[in-house]
Amino acid sequence: MKNNENCLIVFFLIVLGSSYNYGQGKPFSTKGWWGPGGPKFSPVVSVNNSITFRLKEPEATSVELHFGEWDVQKKGMVKDKNGNWTVTLDSVPPGIYQYNFLLNGHFRKLDPENPNIKAGTEVYGSIVEVPGDPARFDELQDVPHGDVHIINYRSKTLDRIRKMYVYVPKIYWVSPDKKFPVLYLRHGGGDNEGSWVNDGHANIILDNLINEGKARPMLIVMSNGLIDGSWASGSTVEGMKYLEEELFKDIIPLIEKRYHVSENKEDRAIAGLSMGGGQAVVIGLRNLDKFSYVGDFSAGILSDPEINMETYIPGLFNKSKRLNKSLELLWIACGSKDSRFEGHQQFAGQLENNGIDVEFHEGAYGHEWQFWREQLRNFSESLFKN
Known part of the structure; x- marks a missing residue:
């Protein structure tokens, strides 16, 4: 047995030695690195x-x-x-x-x-x-660029560490005495807190709008709208309550402590796409003392006839005077190719029939980013004008 063990040890030493010598015998070389790159393969x-x-x-x-x-x-x-x-x-x-x-x-x-x-x-x-010619509104252009901050924070509401993205316009840094307005922008059910930047180009869109004088400089706060990673967690009545509490107890206080932003409702907006659009409408209309602008882009819960919005917003259709007095803008939008379109039309009609002022917007799109990018551009141009 001892002879077998000795043989194994010798074997491993030989293998390790061979590997070492092999590595030492192949000197590192940058030969071939310095030529021009080849043509792009795809796309x-x-x-x-x-x-x-x-x-x-x-x-x-x-x-x-x-x-x-x-x-x-x-x-x-x-x-x-x-x-x-x-x-x-x-x-x-x-x-x-x-x-x-x-x-x-x-x-x-x-x-x-x-x-x-x-x-x-x-x-x-x-x-x-x-690319467009001239450049599209959502393309990177030679304009002053803002920053995108990634912030880890403790959500006391959900008892865990969470993450959010914050867009800060370039002019913010040269205006230390100015209180900036804030748009709280929410993502869809298949997305995360980085999607409005990575896929939606929210920062690029605002850079271009601000440079052209079409939008007022604002911060955009993009937090996570999921609780357990599923779409349902961000869309149920219970889930909305948790997200609402997190927004008011954890997110907004952190933003207003860290950045010089306005604490007035006239300088706050909330909007979102798909799942996040439903969250924006529910949270916004339940808190008319906190927001003056509410925007929805293609929300599922607004489109489903089986869902009674009164379960999310009690007395919604009985408070038209308060809604109209409190809100500068209620924006409802959906692509005409989206299966949610008919439900959006019906919801907007129901609001109007109950005396609630609403703007309805559409485009020849489905449930897709090009539509949501355009809606963010158009919605942002309408914010904080007063």
Whole structure:
């Protein structure tokens, strides 16, 4: 037995020594690093707004491009002798687009050559943007840029550490005596607190608007609207109560302590998309002494005829005078291709029939980021005018 143990020790020493000598015998080299980079493989956006997609999958029997977040185009791709699959889309309008590949009819794959992805509670797809000429309102431009702060804080309401993003305009830092207004902006059920920056370009949109004088400089606070990671947790009556308490006990006090912002309701707005739009309407209309502007972009709970909004906002349709006096703006919006559209029309009509002032906005979109980016732009232009 002892001889066997000795043999094992000798064996491992030989292996370790060989590995060491192998590593020492391969000196580090930067040879080949200094040449120019090769052409981009995928996606390639041309000057005429065509997009070429490529995927190296030599073993695949078929590959199909699924392009778009709502009106999905399905395009078969062609394989060359090197195992590269290719397809080109012509004359794609400027904007943001989600896509992925379908291999062999059932396996979905992201573009491994593209680091830009749509991600929230899961990874949804790869992202490509077609630039505008002139630059789109949601494109990075040569204007004064604000900051995006990522803040970890203790949520006493939920008894855990949470995170929020805060957009601070450039002018904030040269105006120490000015009290800035704040927009509390909430994300959708499949998103997180970073989605309005990463996917929605909220900071870029505000930079451009402020530079053009179309929006008043404001801070945007983007906190997490989920409690247990599920959409339901941010949409139930109980979940709304927790999020409302967190907003007023943890988030707003922290913002008003850390930043020189106004504490007046006239300088506070709340809005959101999808799940967050429902949260904004419920929290905003339940707290008319806290907000003067409320915005919804495509909220699910406002669209479902089985949901009685009176369970979320008791007496909603019986307080038109108070609502109209307290709010500068109640903004309801939904894309006309979205399955939530009809419900939004009905909800807005119900508000109007009960004497509540409301602005209804739509666009030829589904449940997608291009619509929400446009709504954020338009809503922001209407804020804090008084």
